[in-house]
Amino acid sequence: MSRQLTGIAGSPGAVAGPAVIIASSSDIRDLHKTVTLDDVELAITTVGSELDRLAHTATGEAADILSAQAMMVRDPALAASMRATCQGGESAPAAFSQAINEFRSALAALGGYLGERAADLDDLERRVLATASGAQLDALPKTEQPHVLVARDLAPADTVGLDPGNVLAIITEQGGRTSHTSVVARGLGIPAVVGCPGALEIAPDSLVLVDGDEGTVVVDPTPQQLRSLPAIRSEATVPSERCATKDGERVELLANVSGSAEAERAAALGAEGVGLLRTELLYLHRQVAPTLEEQEREYLAVFEVFPTGKVVVRTLDAGADKPLPFLAHDAPEANPALGIRGWRLDVLGPKLFDDQLAAIAAASAKVNTRVAVMAPMVATAEEAAAFASRARAAGIEAAGSMVEVPAAALRAGQLLEHCDFLCIGTNDLSQYAFAADRGLAALSGLLDPWQPALLDLIRLTAAAGEAAGKLVSVCGEAASDPLMALVLVGLGVRSLSMSSGSLASVHEAIGRHDLEQCRDLAALAVGARSAEAGRAVVKAKAHWSGK
Ligand code: PEP
Ligand code: MG
Helix, strand or coil: CCEEEECEEEECCEEEEEEEEECCHHHHHHHCCCCCHHHHHHHHHHHHHHHHHHHHHCCHHHHHHHHHHHHHHHCHHHHHHHHHHHHCCCCHHHHHHHHHHHHHHHHHHHCHHHHHHHHHHHHHHHHHHHHHHCCECCCCCCCCCCEEEEECCCCHHHHHCCCCCCEEEEEECCCCCCCHHHHHHHHHCCCEEECCCCHHHCCCCCEEEEECCCCEEEECCCHHHHHCCCCCCCCCCCCCCCCECCCCCECEEEEEECCHHHHHHHHHCCCCEEEEEEHHHHCCCCCCCCCHHHHHHHHHHHHCCCCCCEEEEECCCCECCECCHHHCCCCCCCCHHHCCCHHHHHHHCCHHHHHHHHHHHHHHCCCCCEEEEEECCCCCHHHHHHHHHHHHHCCCCEEEEEECCHHHHHCHHHHHCCCCEEEECHHHHHHHHCCCCCCCHHHCCCCCCCCHHHHHHHHHHHHHHHHHCCEEEECCHHHHCHHHHHHHHHHCCCEEEECHHHHHHHHHHHHCCCHHHHHHHHHHHHHCCCHHHHHHHHHHHCCCCCC
C-alpha cells in the first residue's frame, strides 16, 4: 500500500525511482529490528568470504589486515556471544553490535598492534549489519542503476561527488532548505526532499516518488499516483534580455556554483556570471592542500565559462559542516559553527589564503572575466579591511566581504569603508541571527528567510550599500525564491545569485513589477509579525503566482 512522507522541499523537480538506503550501523540497529539471527549469521559468512577475496587481491599490510578481519568475523566466540544476547531478548543486529563491542574492549585493552586493530571492528560491524539488512553502508552506493538516494544526512563531501545522471533524487531525514545537501542538490539539479521523518524506514529497492517542489515522498506509489507525476520541469532558459524591473531598474542575475560543470549549466540557463564560487567544495576530498597550479586551473575553468561576465570567487569557507581534511585543527572544537571557519582560518598562517589569492589573480590575468573575491565569515570591519588589503596585494582589484554574521550586517557601513561590495549569505545569516543550526529540520521555521528580523539585517546592509554607492548582493538561498527576490530588490539589493534552476522564475517575477511595487512589497514583508504573515501578504499582493 502506498504511503506518504512529508519533509522540506530541498531542491525542485519530481521523479520516481528505486530507493537505495545509505545507513549507519546505529540506523540499522534501530530501524531494522526485523533482521533475524539467521540473517546476521548468513551475513557473517558472506562478509568473511568477501574479506578473503579482497585479501587475495590486496598486497602488503592491507592484505594482512583484511585476512585478520576475515578471521575476526568468523571467530566462533563472536557468534556465541551474539546468540547468548539474542536469547536474552535483544534483536539480532543489537546482539551482534554488543558482541562486537565486547571484542573491541578486549582488543583495546591489549594495546599495541592488536589495540589498533580495535577500529577494524567498526568496519566489520558496518559490513555485517549492512549485508544482513540489505542497506548500503558505503559513503556512496556503487550501483550504476539510476536510483533515489535515502540517508539520514549526507556530508557535503558525499553530495558534491554525486552523479546527476545516476542519482535521480535525494531524500534525507535531517537537513533543511539551506543545509548543504539542499544547496548542492540544487546546484546539480537533483530533486531533493530533506528533513523527512521516516525516510530511513523506506525498504531498500522500494519505488519512491519524490516531489522536491512540494517536499513530499510517496513510498510504493499507485499507478495512478505515478501517472500524476508532475512532468519534470524542463529548465526554461532565461530570456536573452537582461533582468530589470518593469520600469527598467537593472538587477544582475548570477549563479551559485561549485566548479566549472555547474558554471556551464548556469551559463546555459542564462546566468550573467557567477555570484558565488564555493571554492571549498572543490577540495572536500583532498588530504593534502591543492597546489597553486591546480587551483589556478580550476578557477580558470570557471572564468572561461563567462569570458565577458563576472565571477565572484569566495575564498575557502572551510570548517563547521564543510571540514577540509588538509586543514585539520589541533584542538577539536565544541561548537565548530562558532569556531575557526571561513576567513578565521587565517590564524593558521597567511599561506593558505595568500596562495589562494595568488592562484585567483594568476587565473584572472589570463581572461577578460571581471573577477572579484570575497571572504566568508567576516564579523568586523577590521577583518574586512585585512582581507581586502591582502586581496589587493595579490593583484585583485575587487574585494568584498560576505555578510553572514549579524555583527557584519549591523556595521555594514564600516565594512564598506574597506571593501568594494558586500554579499549577504542569508543561509548563515539566518543561522547566526536565530541561533538555529541550519542543518536541523526541526528549526526550519526559525531559518525561514521570510523572518522579519532577518529582513531587518538585509535592509540595514542594503541601506549601507546605497549610502556608500557600493553594490550589495544576496547569494544565500533566499535569492532563489521569486517572491523574496521582489522583496530584496525593494530593499535595495541589485544583484542576486542563486542556484541556476531558479534564474528563469526570478527573472520573470522581477520583470512583472516596477521598483515602487517592489518597495511596497518589501515594506509589507519587513512590517509583518511573522515569516508566514510576510510571505502570505506578499504572495497576495504580488503579480506573480508561479513557484
Ligand atoms: C550563505 O551562508 O548564505 C552562503 C551563501 O554560503 P554557504 O551556503 O556556502 O554557507
Ligand atoms: Mg555561508
